[in-house]
Amino acid sequence: MAETSTRTEADDAGPEQPEARVGWRYTLTQVRRDPTALAGLVLIAFMTVVALIGFVDGVVFDFLSEYAVFADMGVRQYWLAETVWVNPATDPANARILRPPVGLTNPYYPNEPGTMAHPLGTDHRGRDILARLFYGTRIAITVGIVSTGIAMFLGTFVGAVAGYYGGWIDDALMRGSETLYAIPFLVLVIAFMTAFGRNLTYAMIGVGIATIPTFARLIRSRVLSVREEDYVEAARAAGVRDRNIIMRHVIPNSFAPVLVQATLQVGVNILIIAGLSFLGYGAQPPTPSWGQMLNNSRDYMLPNPWFSIWPGIAILITVVGFNLVGDGLRDALDPRINN
Amino acid sequence: MGRLRYTISRLLQAIPVILGVITITFLLTDAIPGDPVSIMLGPSPSAQQAAAIRAKFGLDQPLHIRYLNYLVDVIQLDLGTSLYYQVPVTEKIAERLPITLYLLLSSFTFALLTAVPLGIISAKRRNTATDHVSRVVALFGVSTPSFWIGLMLIIVFSYWLGYFPATNLILPWTSPSQIDGASTQVDVIVKSIHHLILPTITLGTLQMAAFTRIERSSMLEVLGEEYVKLARAYGVSERTILRKHAFRNAQLPLITLVGLQLTSALGGAVLTETVFSINGMGRLIITAIQNQDFQLVMGTTLVFGLVFVIGVIVTDLSYAYVDPRVSFEDSE
Numbered sequence: 118m119a120e121t122s123t124r125t126e127a128d129d130a131g132p133e134q135p136e137a138r139v140g141w142r143y144t145l146t147q148v149r150r151d152p153t154a155l156a157g158l159v160l161i162a163f164m165t166v167v168a169l170i171g172f173v174d175g176v177v178f179d180f181l182s183e184y185a186v187f188a189d190m191g192v193r194q195y196w197l198a199e200t201v202w203v204n205p206a207t208d209p210a211n212a213r214i215l216r217p218p219v220g221l222t223n224p225y226y227p228n229e230p231g232t233m234a235h236p237l238g239t240d241h242r243g244r245d246i247l248a249r250l251f252y253g254t255r256i257a258i259t260v261g262i263v264s265t266g267i268a269m270f271l272g273t274f275v276g277a278v279a280g281y282y283g284g285w286i287d288d289a290l291m292r293g294s295e296t297l298y299a300i301p302f303l304v305l306v307i308a309f310m311t312a313f314g315r316n317l318t319y320a321m322i323g324v325g326i327a328t329i330p331t332f333a334r335l336i337r338s339r340v341l342s343v344r345e346e347d348y349v350e351a352a353r354a355a356g357v358r359d360r361n362i363i364m365r366h367v368i369p370n371s372f373a374p375v376l377v378q379a380t381l382q383v384g385v386n387i388l389i390i391a392g393l394s395f396l397g398y399g400a401q402p403p404t405p406s407w408g409q410m411l412n413n414s415r416d417y418m419l420p421n422p423w424f425s426i427w428p429g430i431a432i433l434i435t436v437v438g439f440n441l442v443g444d445g446l447r448d449a450l451d452p453r454i455n456n
Numbered sequence: 457m458g459r460l461r462y463t464i465s466r467l468l469q470a471i472p473v474i475l476g477v478i479t480i481t482f483l484l485t486d487a488i489p490g491d492p493v494s495i496m497l498g499p500s501p502s503a504q505q506a507a508a509i510r511a512k513f514g515l516d517q518p519l520h521i522r523y524l525n526y527l528v529d530v531i532q533l534d535l536g537t538s539l540y541y542q543v544p545v546t547e548k549i550a551e552r553l554p555i556t557l558y559l560l561l562s563s564f565t566f567a568l569l570t571a572v573p574l575g576i577i578s579a580k581r582r583n584t585a586t587d588h589v590s591r592v593v594a595l596f597g598v599s600t601p602s603f604w605i606g607l608m609l610i611i612v613f614s615y616w617l618g619y620f621p622a623t624n625l626i627l628p629w630t631s632p633s634q635i636d637g638a639s640t641q642v643d644v645i646v647k648s649i650h651h652l653i654l655p656t657i658t659l660g661t662l663q664m665a666a667f668t669r670i671e672r673s674s675m676l677e678v679l680g681e682e683y684v685k686l687a688r689a690y691g692v693s694e695r696t697i698l699r700k701h702a703f704r705n706a707q708l709p710l711i712t713l714v715g716l717q718l719t720s721a722l723g724g725a726v727l728t729e730t731v732f733s734i735n736g737m738g739r740l741i742i743t744a745i746q747n748q749d750f751q752l753v754m755g756t757t758l759v760f761g762l763v764f765v766i767g768v769i770v771t772d773l774s775y776a777y778v779d780p781r782v783s784f785e786d787s788e
Contacts, residue, residue, distance in 0.1 A: 301719050
């Protein structure tokens with residue numbers, strides 16, 4: 118049994134540093150040769166650029182908005198303001214809310230065709246949808262990566278400790294992680310946020326904690342085989358402390374699958390957090406997030422379906438990007454599937 | 457180990473998980489700020505009234521006592537009384553759980569019925585146009601927020617085309633007299649399925665995509681096995697190889713995934729029920745959290761945990777039906 122596990126381990130990552138580095142280079146070459154993974158990288162890069170633009174207040178605004186109308190309002194206010202600046206019921210001629218995208222007309226406000234000033238139209242409060250999408254990208258990418266980072270960090274720790282020590286520690290930690298897994302993510306995170314705070318920070322922490330089991334299990338199974346390796350045995354015999362063995366040998370050699378999982382998990386977490394925001398547990402208005410935009414759009418699906426379409430497409434593109442890269446990495450790291 | 461003993465040992469293993477679920481939800485609900493009593497009685501209840509309510513629900517006890525009391529109650533199948541609805545939690549769950557299970561069952565059926573053929577065809581015709589299409593469908597399926605699919609389906613099929621209703625799910629066990637235009641139970645069931653189609657696709661797409669991906673990869677793996685090559689060398693037809701040699705062996709990873717997907721499907725049910733205004737467990741739990749209806753939050757979460765644990769055990773047991781070689785040894 119120990120023999121077989123030794124062999125697979127050597128095939129996968131290579132026990133020593135120089136070999137591991139060759140492994141990384143090999144992986145990168147593989148990924149570069151994989152057109153779908155490249156497409157994923159391009160998508161992620163694109164969304165990251167969009168997210169970065171979202172950080173620069175004003176750039177998007179200058180490009181997208183009608184300055185004359187909003188000159189009296191600050192840039193941020195325009196993006197994020199909650200005020201309805203034209204009431205279509207009292208002032209239908211000037212109604213600008215729910216404007217459709219360029220070139221289209223809105224059956225409910227036929228005087229208002231889409232214009233270049235608002236390429237994707239405006240929402241129920243007259244806010245530019247593209248600008249809000251940009252801003253939402255920044256939120257989605259940040260929370261996706263941060264929550265995955267939390268899950269990866271804690272999950273790796275839990276899994277490594279459980280796998281390395283075994284016995285009752287293993288039992289306790291694994292039952293704990295099964296417990297977390299048994300409660301649906303959404304429910305767990307909503308309860309968590311209600312208890313501690315209904316904002317994005319707690320959404321990230323909550324989703325991070327809720328997805329610990331995914332990483333804990335993965336790393337534990339890897340650790341179980343790495344633990345039997347000769348070099349770990351040797352380190353132990355040489356009197357290296359357990360903590361150092363875990364940190365220096367066990368975790369680095371179990372990391373390849375964790376990286377794959379982390380890439381995929383960013384996508385999953387973006388979906389979870391979009392779901393949370395859709396239910397009202399995420400970025401709080403006026404800060405725009407994609408899920409919250411979709412929630413707002415529910416009341417306007419008939420007058421302006423476009424309002425519901427764009428945020429979904431944004432989520433889709435981002436998550437597809439992470440999934441493609443994750444799949445590409447997995448194929449590159451697992452020659453068995455790749456053949 | 458026999459099947460019975462295995463089942464029992466799996467059930468015993470589930471006990472710590474269920475205990476954990478109870479503990480986590482108990483502590484979380486306890487940490488929720490705000491006073492349930494003030495929610496029940498309004499903003500400024502009289503001190504006497506408040507004290508009476510507190511005593512009635514045991515809220516005046518310290519945390520550990522309440523926890524132990526709750527555990528004892530749960531063992532006696534008493535989940536307490538909903539503060540908001542003023543009915544026993546079990547009654548509320550009995551009313552809502554069948555609706556969610558109905559939705560889950562139909563979406564898993566949809567997912568399996570589409571994913572298995574799609575995955576097999578994809579693996580069989582690897583790197584052909586068919587394969588690419590099915591892979592793209594699966595990729596988009598796992599990358600699309602389910603509630604957005606629901607919104608799009610409502611826009612297209614309810615608002616524009618008017619084929620399917622977007623709200624007012626009819627349950628198949630409703631009496632025909634309560635439904636317009638239904639004279640027999642069959643009419644009710646037909647109407648119910650008609651209502652259920654959009655929610656099913658909404659909730660089932662993610663599962664469908666996940667199942668397709670695993671079916672394809674595990675089918676590919678099995679088709680590369682020596683015994684399949686041997687069968688091919690002996691001139692066994694591809695059809696027979698697929699049906700007799702490869703199919704069964706490729707299903708084990710899928711079965712595992714079906715069990716594990718339950719938890720994300722339960723979460724997805726919360727969103728699907730919100731989009732289609734279905735009064736199932738998902739919406740119940742959300743309103744319970746919003747109303748700080750502690751007993752109800754704990755009860756519903758516990759039931760979610762139970763559904764998941766039972767689902768995983770059932771999938772574990774179903775291994776044996778698919779693969780007779782599986783013996784129920786404890787493999788750690």
